[in-house]
Amino acid sequence: xxxxLYGLDTYRSKQKLNEIIEQYRKIRKxxxxxxxxxxxxxxxxxxxxxxxxxxxxxxxxxxxxxxVFSNAEAKENFLKNAKNFQDSKNLILFYEKEEIDGKDPLxxxxxxxxxxxxxxxxxxxxxxxxxKKEFTKHKCKIGExxxxxxxxxxGSDLWRFSNEIxxxxxxxxxxxxxxxxxxxxxIKEEDVELLVKPKIETDIFxxxxxxxxxxxxxxxxxxxxxxxxxxxPLYLLSMINYQFRNLLIIKDLIEKNLPYYLxxxxxxxxxxxxxxxxxxxxxxxxxxxxxxxxxxFQADLNIKxxxxxxxxxxxxxxxxx
Numbered sequence: 001x002x003x004x005l006y007g008l009d010t011y012r013s014k015q016k017l018n019e020i021i022e023q024y025r026k027i028r029k030x031x032x033x034x035x036x037x038x039x040x041x042x043x044x045x046x047x048x049x050x051x052x053x054x055x056x057x058x059x060x061x062x063x064x065x066x067x068v069f070s071n072a073e074a075k076e077n078f079l080k081n082a083k084n085f086q087d088s089k090n091l092i093l094f095y096e097k098e099e100i101d102g103k104d105p106l107x108x109x110x111x112x113x114x115x116x117x118x119x120x121x122x123x124x125x126x127x128x129x130x131x132k133k134e135f136t137k138h139k140c141k142i143g144e145x146x147x148x149x150x151x152x153x154x155g156s157d158l159w160r161f162s163n164e165i166x167x168x169x170x171x172x173x174x175x176x177x178x179x180x181x182x183x184x185x186x187i188k189e190e191d192v193e194l195l196v197k198p199k200i201e202t203d204i205f206x207x208x209x210x211x212x213x214x215x216x217x218x219x220x221x222x223x224x225x226x227x228x229x230x231x232x233p234l235y236l237l238s239m240i241n242y243q244f245r246n247l248l249i250i251k252d253l254i255e256k257n258l259p260y261y262l263x264x265x266x267x268x269x270x271x272x273x274x275x276x277x278x279x280x281x282x283x284x285x286x287x288x289x290x291x292x293x294x295x296x297f298q299a300d301l302n303i304k305x306x307x308x309x310x311x312x313x314x315x316x317x318x319x320x321x
Contacts, residue, residue, distance in 0.1 A: 001088070002110065003093040003114055004094045004096075004111070006100060006117075006118055007117075013095070013119040016119070028060070032059075033059045035051075037065050040067045044071075048077070051092075063091065064093045065092065065093065065094050067096070069104065082109060094110060099252070121268055130158070131150070131151070131165070132147070143186060149192050149193075152198075153197070154196065155270070164195075172186075197235065204236075204240065205243070205276050210222070216319055220319075227311065232310070247289055248290065250278055251281040255286060260274075
């Protein structure tokens with residue numbers, strides 16, 4: 001059986017992936033036949049050899065495959081062996097976070113023969129419905145005007161959105177409510193303004209501009225000002241990460257010759273953000289942006305695993321870009 005999860009909304013696709021894995025583990029508690037493969041590092045033959053081995057305890061296997069579409073050899077071999085995988089009683093789950101060419105032969109095959117689900121970035125009313133449900137899970141409610149303010153601050157990044165909802169819910173739960181009316185314990189606009197920082201600040205655009213012009217000294221000065229104001233290094237890193245992710249997406253669309261108005265529509269970013277990012281994207285090559293994005297990921301990982309102090313990681317990142 002084939003399952004195919006894909007799309008740029010990695011928050012919801014990861015939730016679905018985890019749901020499938022948890023369902024599998026509930027039935028097959030040993031977990032010995034659950035395997036993960038990353039085809040940026042592994043090859044098709046190793047996967048095939050291991051997958052065709054008899055499973056332990058005669059359990060049905062679950063193989064979670066990441067980044068198959070980035071490996072041309074793996075894609076070709078999957079299609080050559082497609083019949084065997086289709087007929088297998090085991091589960092093969094293709095999980096893709098990057099944008100996929102709709103004309104890719106493997107994509108067309110999976111869309112036809114796999115149980116597939118696409119996760120597009122939420123926007124407009126769909127984003128509002130999702131956010132309200134998340135607030136309800138945390139026993140909070142939010143009015144339309146306040147929600148619009150929150151979306152203005154955060155955008156459609158569900159990873160950050162989820163964290164900000166938890167933060168707001170925790171803040172409200174710590175306030176005594178016994179003497180208040182029910183409509184007074186919802187999330188207010190002043191709560192959003194107090195606790196949630198806008199996703200992009202002017203200084204971050206300036207920082208990126210200085211990095212693009214190779215003026216690292218000025219970029220470091222701006223970062224230092226943020227730190228002196230009390231901004232946490234992880235917050236600054238998240239803003240830099242957000243902007244370079246936008247640049248990567250927009251640069252890719254520019255190289256695909258997509259018109260400007262379609263870039264706004266496809267990315268669902270604010271016109272101001274697209275306009276500024278469009279200008280900045282012209283100062284980098286696509287390979288440069290990919291390399292920088294990888295450095296940002298590594299800096300974040302080093303901080304979260306305790307390998308390096310946040311302030312030092314941020315300084316090193318700026319000097320290495």
